[in-house]
Amino acid sequence: MSAEATRAQERPVTLELAREFGLSEAEYKNALDIMGRLPTFTEMGIISVMWSEHCSYKSSKLWLKTLPTTGPQVICGPGENAGVVDIGDGDTVIFKMESHNHPSYIEPYQGAATGVGGILRDVFTMGARPIANLNALRFGSPDHPKTRHLVSGVVSGIGGYGNCVGVPTVGGETNFHAAYNGNILVNAMTVGVAKADKIFYSAAAGIGNPVVYVGSKTGRDGIHGATMASAEFTEDSEEKRPTVQVGDPFTEKLLIEACLELMETDAIVAIQDMGAAGLTSSSVEMAGKGGLGIELTLDTLPMREEAMTPYEIMLSESQERMLIILKPGREEVAKAIFDKWELDFAVIGHLTDTGNLVIKMYGETWCDMPIAPVSNAAPEYDRPWEPTPAAAPVPDSVFDGYSASLGDTLTKLFACPDLASKRWIWEQYDSLVGGDTRFMSGQADAAVVRVPGQTKAVAITTDCTPRYCLADPVQGGRQAVAEAWRNLSAVGALPLAITDNMNFGNPEKPRIMGQFVGAVQGIADACKALDFPVVSGNVSLYNETNGEAILPTPAIGGVGTLPDAMIAVDIAFKAEGDVILGIGD
Amino acid sequence: MKAAIVVFPGSNRERDAVAALEAASGTKPHLVWHRDTELPKVDLIVVPGGFSYGDYLRSGAMAAHSPIMREVKARADQGVRVLGICNGFQIITEAGLLPGALMRNGGLKFVCRVQHLRVENTDSPFTAKYAKGQIVRYPVAHGDGNFWTDAETVKRLDGEGRVAFRYVADDARADPRGNPNHSVSDIAGIFNAKRTVLGLMPHPEDAVEGLHGNTDGKPMFDGLVEALS
């Protein structure tokens, strides 16, 4: 590969190209203004990814700002890879939930598996050892021809990845509804623990410090995946298939151990995983947060495929990779650790004082772009929205034909897919590895996992009832948070904080945007009332196929703590003659 | 009792084994990295559960051929006790320490649940603290636990008292529904001829304290400590 061969693969930068990359005409003009010239092909690709819905949160940012995110227990709220909450004695719990909806619909096993891989990296990148995974799943109607295949692929993908990396999958939720026929939801949550004085952040610092690439090699996986995740589905989007990545949980396991081993030394300045939009978002975010520039020379970057162009490398979404800023002179220490774990390691650049992202390869410069202006100019929309009209009261006639017999009604309820036992799902997940699981799926209202090496424990739950959110997004948002709070309290935990995963349809439709706004408002209300702040989250919009949106689904992941894992209470009745009490309204 | 736990890339239940051994013996076991060629002088070697080398190709196959396993075999030949749990069972079987092979679960799915087992032979330091025929509960968590060997070998294993554990149903009867992986003759764990090596799919190390809701695995570690101290 050479500079000429690279150029031969590039296309002229035009409005048409920008549109293909998912930008609007106004955004394209803005890019020209900021650059003061025609961007290069590589720059255009990078800008379009930075401004995609997935990376820029352009439709949701305005509203997410209204969520309560602080409290005495919060060490780090939204904005980092995951939220950090104090659990006393110098210990913290670090957690986040993230969606992998579109990839899981296209290739259920790999989509779900790489979703688990991505959220694990978000958590261990901050210095935490992951101690639990959960997953919130929504599928179409059970009798839809695709549902069986999707359920079976997603569940085995989640198990396949989580079981192999050795993090117990301890809970979750699963709903079925025809509104998800063409857009399933796969939301994965990871919880980890770290010492408060050993937390790692992503802001780069130290001009001249080496930028290091570790993990798997880079291939042409998922190029423009981040923009795919921000686009509505049509029948032919199955054509976009090669953007699906294959996960390698074995490499991820090695990466966890290697990163945690490196974190024991004092070699790291900053660290971030390469998630959506890979090297682009990690390098831009790290340098941007540090107010610095970054210069990368891609020739020595570990590559899996031949003849890759700078554009492809910067946009690749190959899995199981991390970007690290090291202290000067610590390259050897770090390399020895990654050699031990048999992972690729390469110094690919250094920090600069220019404030620019500079990309060199084959002896030429392919990108020289000011980071702050492009990041700051990421569009932020105040999209028009309509409040959701009050739902009509349910007429009595709905109950016509229902049997008055309690027995019949119970049988009917048990048989309903949302209420039926989910044992066949969670038996496929290793919920016990680590030996710290007190309660897993099916045992209690929330999972309870002991903090390794200690008596204290964390309680974890995921909750959302989408049909409530459809009827009344504000109440639905409040209810999801309140249910998470109740589930944590019910096992005896003190609820601490939540992560959220906002799954909605096309935000350009005022009705859908109204659902989003309502749900955010409801979540904010409940979080304020309960002192239960939001410390991390994720937004997944455009969950629509042929104009049909999913039910508004703001999934809530709640975390609490118990001083002793053994005081936790499960749901089983213990002895004959025990008194049963009902409390509440 | 001095114990070593062999850690491969992808092992993930070594911490569980450390905790169980330390609780029983009061001493921390040595963790031996797979690239080490020397094993410390120990009374017990544990090959723990996990997904060594991602379980790619065949579970346990790649780990079985690593240099450290030559050393494990040599020690086993000298009579050092070897305990292979789950992936460890797969590894020591692939390495030829035990007969047969572990195939994909008959149901083709990973299975994690608390499993009832019958202790078939108590004439070993691993099982001495159980009663013959005792029903115990250990968790299982595996995708490739379907032990297979030909009918003749099964007969021989039975005749020589080398079947350590069998899967049974929750009501303690032999019942196909009690077998989580369709293993031949409901076999969950077997010994070598001298009963110094035990391989089993279920996880006694995840049933040793109150937190686990079940301490049926504890007698195995207590028995080893008693016999090997």
Added chain:
Amino acid sequence: MKAKVHVTLKRGVLDPQGKAIAHALHTLGFEGVEDVRAGKVIELTLASTDEAAARKEVEAMCGKLLANTVIEDYAIELVA
């Protein structure tokens, strides 16, 4: 009639299994191994005796079940 369906990962798709096998072979001293790709073969015994019909049927099976065309390619070989 018998049919063999060979299912392989598409070019450019990461093959974690192949990667791990290559690595293990190197460790065992087989230095001459440059690359490894892992795939599947599914052998079908068919009632059909007509080659053209059988091929069509197997094509349909591949599209519906045997291969995941998002990440895999397949090839059909008929053996009379």
Added chain:
Amino acid sequence: MKAKVHVTLKRGVLDPQGKAIAHALHTLGFEGVEDVRAGKVIELTLASTDEAAARKEVEAMCGKLLANTVIEDYAIELVA
């Protein structure tokens, strides 16, 4: 030089994967499927250019790692 190693379960060893595929194919309406066996293919790219040497090397790889002869048979196919 390339080599393909075909690994199949020995006759007499139950093949749960094959059975499951057969069942799934029947459910999809492919009634004409009488039997299914699932196997693996491992494609090796070798530095060696000598056929006899390559075959010997691949034989050794199979014996040591690629197949478990307790339950599996293998066949080697060399492609120049």
